[in-house]
Amino acid sequence: MFSPADLMTLPFDDWVNSFVRGWLVPNFRPAFRAAQVPISMVLGGLDSFFRWIPMLVMTAGFAAVAWRTAGRGVALFTLLGFIFIDMIGLWDYTMTTLAMVITSVLFCALIGIPVGILSAGADKLWAVVRPILDVMQTIPSFVYLVPIVMLFGVGMAPGIIATIIFALPPIVRLTNLGIRNVRADLVEAAEAFGSNRWQMLWDVQLPLAMRTIMAGLNQTLMLALSMVVIAALIGAGGLGLVVNTGLGRMDVGGATAGGVGIVILAIVLDRITQGLTEPSARRQTSLRQTLVGFFRPGAQMQATDIPKAG
Numbered sequence: 001m002f003s004p005a006d007l008m009t010l011p012f013d014d015w016v017n018s019f020v021r022g023w024l025v026p027n028f029r030p031a032f033r034a035a036q037v038p039i040s041m042v043l044g045g046l047d048s049f050f051r052w053i054p055m056l057v058m059t060a061g062f063a064a065v066a067w068r069t070a071g072r073g074v075a076l077f078t079l080l081g082f083i084f085i086d087m088i089g090l091w092d093y094t095m096t097t098l099a100m101v102i103t104s105v106l107f108c109a110l111i112g113i114p115v116g117i118l119s120a121g122a123d124k125l126w127a128v129v130r131p132i133l134d135v136m137q138t139i140p141s142f143v144y145l146v147p148i149v150m151l152f153g154v155g156m157a158p159g160i161i162a163t164i165i166f167a168l169p170p171i172v173r174l175t176n177l178g179i180r181n182v183r184a185d186l187v188e189a190a191e192a193f194g195s196n197r198w199q200m201l202w203d204v205q206l207p208l209a210m211r212t213i214m215a216g217l218n219q220t221l222m223l224a225l226s227m228v229v230i231a232a233l234i235g236a237g238g239l240g241l242v243v244n245t246g247l248g249r250m251d252v253g254g255a256t257a258g259g260v261g262i263v264i265l266a267i268v269l270d271r272i273t274q275g276l277t278e279p280s281a282r283r284q285t286s287l288r289q290t291l292v293g294f295f296r297p298g299a300q301m302q303a304t305d306i307p308k309a310g
Contacts, residue, residue, distance in 0.1 A: 020147060020150060020151075021150070024151070025150055025151060028151075029151070032151045032152050033152070035152075035161070036152060036157040036158070036161070039103065039107065039157045039160050039161065040156075040157045042103050042106065042107075043099055043100065043103045043156060043157065043160060046098075046099035046102055046103060047095065047096055047099040047100075049099075050095035050096075050098055050099050051092060051095050051096075055082075055086050055091055058082070058095075059078070059079060059082040059083065059086075060079075062078050062082060062268065063075045063076075063078045063079045063082075065272060066078040066268065066271065066272055066275075069272050069275030069276055070271040070272055070274065070275030071275070074268070074271040074272070074275070077267070077268070077271075078268045081264035081267070081268060082094075082264075082268075084260075084264070085261050085264060085265075088257050088260075088261070090239065090242060090257060090258065090261045093237075093238055093239045093241065093242055093258070093261065094238075094239060094261050094265060096237050096238040096239075097225075097228055097229075097238035097239045097240070097261075097262070097265060098265065100156065100159070100160060100163070100224075100228045100231075100236065100237075100238055101221065101224050101225050101228055101265075101269070103160055104160055104163040104164050104167055104224040104227075104228065105167070105217065105220055105221050105224055107160075107164050108164055108167050108168050108171055108220045108224070109171060109217060109220075111164070111168060112168050112171035112172040112175060112216070112220070113171060113175050113213065115129060115172050115175075116171065116172045116173070116174070116175025116176040116178075116179065116213075116216075117175060117176075117179060117201065119172070119176045120175070120176045120178075120179035120180050121179070126176060129172065133168075133169040133172060133173060136165060136166070136168065136169050137169045141162075141166055141226075141227055141230050142230065142233075144162045144165055144166060145162060145230070145231070145233060145234050148161060148162045148234065149234055154234045154235040155234070155235045155236070156235065156236050156237055158231075158234055158235075158236075159228065159231030159232070159234055159235065159236025159237075160228075160231070160236070162227065162230075162231050162234070163224050163227040163228050163231055164224075166223060166224075166227040167220045167221075167223035167224040167227060168220070170216045170219035170220050170223065171213070171216040171217055171219070171220045172216075173216065174212050174213060174215055174216025174219070175209070175212070175213050175216055177212055178208075178209025178210070178211070178212030178213050178216075179205050179206075179209050181209070181212070182204065182205045182208045182209060183208075186204060186208070187200065187204065187205070190203070190204045211277055214273070214276055214277040215277055217273060218270065218273040218274060218277060221269055221270070221273055222266065222269075222270060225262070225265065225266050225269065228240055229243060229262060232244050239258045239261045239262050239265070240258070240262075241258075242254060242255070242257065242258030242261070243255050243258035243259055243262070246258060
């Protein structure tokens, strides 16, 4: 059967290679290198700090935060989970992964929340940002690694950059959604009382949109945790390195141990951030409910769970 390829084929891969290797890398490599500096500084500081804190102190601190935000069930799970991670010899790897996740989420928030706020107030800007976010969310995560390696090299900082690109869309989308869903009558009332644009944003829109923004932060955090594991393929380290090493050596036990450590860390961070989003639910969380919630479909916060303002 006839197809357009019978008439002409497009060398799309050659075009991309020419653009990246022939123009982007030679002309902007120093700029890409410079962009790694703040990421390397934050990541190095957090990694050193988390490794410096004694394991028992770190575990007690996380358990206390989990108790305060998500309830005693999550606190007990955090305590037992972190002790288990230490007993299987993955504590340092876990702290490195935690530093990578927090660094990624920090930069995602610094970039994503302002972009979401600006997009909420300008439909034309949102019309430009939205397809970019679509592309960022639909490109397979492994595809990010190729241009990242060419532009930034290998190591932890390039891995964090790939993670930021992968995890950024949810916080932009949900910040934009939260601001847009603020009730129009409340905005009009604030305008009637003489609020300027900054006062409107800071005193009305952001407080009412905070639960939606926190939901976006939760989604960004979970995506960051999944991507830092894949980023180990370009030398990012952490628990992802344990998993990849286990796969490379066909060491089922080692890969499983790394996977279990990732799961424990993901559950703890997810429950704590969900507790920050819904503080009223933290007193209702028991250990049994927490354990059941791990295996219940839809336990993780979905976009449809996000309450609309008003």
